[in-house]
Amino acid sequence: xxxxxxxxxxxxxxxxxxxxxxxxxxxxxxxxxxxxxxxxxxxxxxxxxxxxxxxxxxxxxxxxxxxxxxxxxxxxxxxxxxxxxxxxxxxxxxxxxxxxxxxxxxxxxxxxxxxxxxxxxxxxxxxxxxxxxxxxxxxxxxxxxxxxxxxxxxxx
Amino acid sequence: xxxxxxxxxxxxxxxxxxxxxxxxxxxxxxxxxxxxxxxxxxxxxxxxxxxxxxxxxxxxxxxxxxxxxxxxxxxxxxxxxxxxxxxxxxxxxxxxxxxxxxxxxxxxxxxxxxxxxxxxx
Numbered sequence: 623x624x625x626x627x628x629x630x631x632x633x634x635x636x637x638x639x640x641x642x643x644x645x646x647x648x649x650x651x652x653x654x655x656x657x658x659x660x661x662x663x664x665x666x667x668x669x670x671x672x673x674x675x676x677x678x679x680x681x682x683x684x685x686x687x688x689x690x691x692x693x694x695x696x697x698x699x700x701x702x703x704x705x706x707x708x709x710x711x712x713x714x715x716x717x718x719x720x721x722x723x724x725x726x727x728x729x730x731x732x733x734x735x736x737x738x739x740x741x742x743x744x745x746x747x748x749x750x751x752x753x754x755x756x757x758x759x760x761x762x763x764x765x766x767x768x769x770x771x772x773x774x775x776x777x778x
Numbered sequence: 779x780x781x782x783x784x785x786x787x788x789x790x791x792x793x794x795x796x797x798x799x800x801x802x803x804x805x806x807x808x809x810x811x812x813x814x815x816x817x818x819x820x821x822x823x824x825x826x827x828x829x830x831x832x833x834x835x836x837x838x839x840x841x842x843x844x845x846x847x848x849x850x851x852x853x854x855x856x857x858x859x860x861x862x863x864x865x866x867x868x869x870x871x872x873x874x875x876x877x878x879x880x881x882x883x884x885x886x887x888x889x890x891x892x893x894x895x896x897x898x899x
Contacts (some may be wrong), residue, residue: 644889667887677884679894685873702874707882709874710896723894726887 646725647776649678651738651752652718654772658742660712661770662687664694665703667756670733675697677707678736680705683714690741693749698732715770730756740770 632724653661662682667675676695680688689695698704713719738752748769754760756776764773786888 644892676883676887678876678887679896683873683876700874704883704885705874707877707880708894710877713898720897721894722896724889724892726889726898729887741837763810 641689643727644757645727645730645778647723647725647773647778649736650718650720650775650777651767652714652774653713654767655716656742656745656770658715658745659758660714660742662712663771664688664739664743666694666697666704666737666739668697668730668735668737672735673684675729677708678723679719680709681719681777687741687743687749690740690747691749692747693737694739696737705729709727720770730758732756736776738767738771738774739750747768747775766776 646649651663651665660682663679664677664760665679665681666677669675675679677694677697677698678768682688685700688702736748736752736754736756740748740751748764748767751767751769751771752765752774753764754774754776760776762777763777766773856857877893877896888894
């Protein structure tokens with residue numbers, strides 16, 4: 623009996639931290655009817671000091687346009703490797719982008735900020751379209767964007 | 779008396795000349811050209827800003843619309859697919875690898891090995 627109990631305790635000890643370290647988060651961006659082509663969106667996180675922590679998603683596949691996502695480009699030096707495997711299509715006017723991902727628990731209530739930069743062909747760039755602190759309180763509350771994003775929400 | 783008559787004649791000629799020039803000048807030379815029709819409609823429109831020199835830039839080359847944009851897009855897609863642009867093939871031309879083709883970056887934000895799921899409509 624004791625070996626069984628020990629094995630159970632051991633597996634629990636191994637699995638439990640993994641479960642506690644991440645949580646599924648859904649990011650939703652609803653774009654406004656801005657009357658232009660598909661928007662490029664860079665979704666990334668900065669740490670409490672404002673330094674770049676990492677990218678979560680890049681909507682738009684051609685890296686030559688990433689310089690128009692100017693805050694993201696400045697923070698990353700335009701490093702395309704930052705968005706390898708987390709890159710998809712641009713998002714059209716009036717459409718929505720919904721992302722579901724397992725995010726580290728340590729990002730929440732710890733001073734991290736989620737940013738969205740936006741750019742649209744032949745229209746003005748919009749760095750800092752969204753800047754929202756990652757908190758448990760803020761989850762599920764839509765936030766209006768500056769120019770192209772009608773509202774943005776992260777939810778657990 | 780002749781001097782007075784000459785002055786009146788010269789003044790009239792100058793005024794008539796200005797009116798004639800105004801009639802043939804470009805519309806942009808006199809900003810109130812559209813005020814009369816607007817007043818006739820009874821509408822009071824606010825001034826419209828036609829130029830804005832903010833610090834933000836714009837795209838400076840055209841390359842068509844994105845796959846996520848509307849049906850009225852013309853030209854090439856601004857999304858990268860190897861079918862319409864060989865330079866967009868995986869690892870080509872310095873573009874990022876599309877989602878699902880390789881493992882997501884281990885940047886400490888994601889649980890390692892789990893790729894984001896995306897839906898767009």
